[in-house]
Amino acid sequence: GQQVMQIPQYQHVQEGEDFTTYCNSSTTLSNIQWYKQRPGGHPVFLIQLVKSGEVKKQKRLTFQFGEAKKNSSLHITATQTTDVGTYFCAGRGSGGGADGLTFGKGTHLIIQP
């Protein structure tokens, strides 16, 4: 079955440093979504990427979808304490149908002031 791998599992950064998490799928994806989950909370949708090579920005966050639609990355510039949480990528297969998302294991972002 489809597998989505995400690295790193944990990332400690100083406030103000940049942060990147990477996501790789074993199969081609129709789209990939990114979610943020704060400690004790539920996943909150950040963005969806659909097109090969797509790049989207949300303020300090930059999302990329690979040309082969099998990998993606999320980059945060100049992290702030409010960025703390776990970032999950979630892929939807290209086989069509009402498939649920396959989530990566997430990257726990820890920020030291």
Next chain:
Amino acid sequence: GAVVSQHPSRVICKSGTSVKIECRSLDFQATTMFWYRQFPKQSLMLMATSNEGSKATYEQGVEKDKFLINHASLTLSTLTVTSAHPEDSSFYICSARGGGPLETQYFGPGTRLLVL
């Protein structure tokens, strides 16, 4: 934005009892709802997909007789954990998809189940 509610938010039950969790889309009609479970500090694992008016599709390894899913309307899906055991203790999260162009899933706040 789209809102999905879940009830209850937290439940403690005795081993052997059944627990029902409700998932509602409050301001949109959800053609498809999904149920996930999440163990502490781990990722979300898809349990099943439910479409309104039809039987749920369960992921491999998920017992359909233990986790009963009913999607009776376009705004409500329920997950019943039957004969719960301590190993069923987990965070159960539903999501709903409204069939819009982006097919975004909107997540409920989750239900923490503790089976004693």
